[in-house]
Amino acid sequence: MKFGGGVLRDTTALQNFAEIVRGLEKPLVLVVSAFNNVTNELEQILKSYVSNNYDEVSEKIRLLAQKHYSIAGTSDFPDFNTYIDEIQRIINIPYHGDFDAVYDDIVSKGELMSAVVVNHFFKTQAIDNELIDIRDVIVTDSIFREANINWDETEQRTKQVFSEPKLYLTQGFIGRDSQGNSTTLGREGSDFTAAILAFCLNAASVHFWKEVRGIYNADPTKRNDFVLLPELSYREAVEQVYYGAKILHPKTIKPLQNKQIPIYVRPFGEPDFEGTRISEFPAGNQAHEPEVPVFIVKENQILISVSPKDFSFIAEKNLEKIFALLADFRVKVNLMENTAISFSVCVDNNKHKILPLTEALNSDFNVLHNSDLELVTIRHYTDSAIQSALSGKKILLRQTGRKTIRFVLAATD
Numbered sequence: 001m002k003f004g005g006g007v008l009r010d011t012t013a014l015q016n017f018a019e020i021v022r023g024l025e026k027p028l029v030l031v032v033s034a035f036n037n038v039t040n041e042l043e044q045i046l047k048s049y050v051s052n053n054y055d056e057v058s059e060k061i062r063l064l065a066q067k068h069y070s071i072a073g074t075s076d077f078p079d080f081n082t083y084i085d086e087i088q089r090i091i092n093i094p095y096h097g098d099f100d101a102v103y104d105d106i107v108s109k110g111e112l113m114s115a116v117v118v119n120h121f122f123k124t125q126a127i128d129n130e131l132i133d134i135r136d137v138i139v140t141d142s143i144f145r146e147a148n149i150n151w152d153e154t155e156q157r158t159k160q161v162f163s164e165p166k167l168y169l170t171q172g173f174i175g176r177d178s179q180g181n182s183t184t185l186g187r188e189g190s191d192f193t194a195a196i197l198a199f200c201l202n203a204a205s206v207h208f209w210k211e212v213r214g215i216y217n218a219d220p221t222k223r224n225d226f227v228l229l230p231e232l233s234y235r236e237a238v239e240q241v242y243y244g245a246k247i248l249h250p251k252t253i254k255p256l257q258n259k260q261i262p263i264y265v266r267p268f269g270e271p272d273f274e275g276t277r278i279s280e281f282p283a284g285n286q287a288h289e290p291e292v293p294v295f296i297v298k299e300n301q302i303l304i305s306v307s308p309k310d311f312s313f314i315a316e317k318n319l320e321k322i323f324a325l326l327a328d329f330r331v332k333v334n335l336m337e338n339t340a341i342s343f344s345v346c347v348d349n350n351k352h353k354i355l356p357l358t359e360a361l362n363s364d365f366n367v368l369h370n371s372d373l374e375l376v377t378i379r380h381y382t383d384s385a386i387q388s389a390l391s392g393k394k395i396l397l398r399q400t401g402r403k404t405i406r407f408v409l410a411a412t413d
């Protein structure tokens with residue numbers, strides 16, 4: 001079971017957490033992520049540190065500790081301060097420029113702190129659990145902020161560590177490389193941790209406890225015609241998360257599909273409700289396909305169009321160059337299209353990656369770009385669904401498939 005920061009926000013939530021867990025059958029592994037917004041706050045601490053603003057850093061660390069005390073309902077518990085001290089120690093060393101490594105060192109503390117608090121809270125509620133430092137289990141490479149799992153090693157350790165019929169509590173999102181550095185698996189990566197552990201342990205099921213009732217066909221904060229989807233196939237779910245549905249981390253589905261482990265997305269505030277179940281549907285059985293259009297919106301997109309300076313076709317050689325650069329700068333393609341001499345990709349507009357990428361592309365290609373775009377995907381589209389998604393927007397690109405239609409949109413001015 002995974003409990004995210006969105007639901008772990010105060011003492012009442014910890015009580016609810018304890019009530020959900022109490023009396024459940026064991027073995028059971030609980031994965032927690034950092035408390036509500038703590039990962040963002042740690043990113044802010046990092047930012048102040050990198051810009052040498054030490055007063056700001058100290059104040060933010062103080063507030064961070066306060067926040068944990070207030071969620072815990074006490075400041076009187078052991079172990080917690082070791083992590084605050086560790087953050088202090090990191091920021092006492094002048095910044096050496098390896099941003100991603102320092103990021104993982106600091107930001108990984110969010111999960112370590114929440115797990116200590118939950119562990120302590122469970123003890124006060126007479127819930128008997130064992131706290132595991134997941135960094136002793138999840139073995140990764142050293143690609144900081146997007147570490148890749150060493151599956152063989154991780155599987156072996158998972159089986160060793162979680163071997164008894166107990167209640168285990170551990171952290172999501174983080175791991176350790178072979179040099180002993182803390183690593184992270186990418187933002188919102190705790191879901192993936194739960195999937196990794198479930199895969200390695202051949203779990204009976206995985207439950208993601210969320211602040212929503214399950215998976216909807218649209219973001220309830222953006223449209224008011226949303227409905228809950230009680231059942232989805234792995235295939236439908238993997239398509240939706242790939243297109244940018246935020247409900248589960250994109251890497252979560254594959255390991256669980258591979259072992260045919262059912263996934264439940266459930267409401268933390270309504271523990272008796274099943275939420276959405278994701279499982280295998282018999283081949284060709286579309287009875288459970290959503291009957292309503294599913295809207296997925298990815299914001300802050302940039303459309304980059306490149307054309308070879310020598311007027312050559314966009315064929316294998318040029319594509320090879322473009323894709324090598326995309327891979328080098330770890331830019332993930334959300335949508336692509338080509339014509340005879342132009343190739344366009346729609347990607348997240350992450351400046352740290354996009355600036356060096358476009359610079360590198362510039363040597364062989366003319367590069368144009370459009371930013372502040374939205375990538376809208378509609379699965380199981382209908383005319384009226386399309387109309388509602390396009391209103392007030394200008395279409396820069398459209399791709400139509402049998403089940404899916406996608407638009408790159410700009411605001412009309």
Ligand code: ASP
Pocket residue numbers: 004005033034039040110172173186187188189190191
């Ligand atoms: N705490 C991390 C984040 O906010 C991981 C997670 O929540 O899954 O990105």
Ligand code: MG
Pocket residue numbers: 004005006033034037039188
């Ligand atoms: Mg989080």
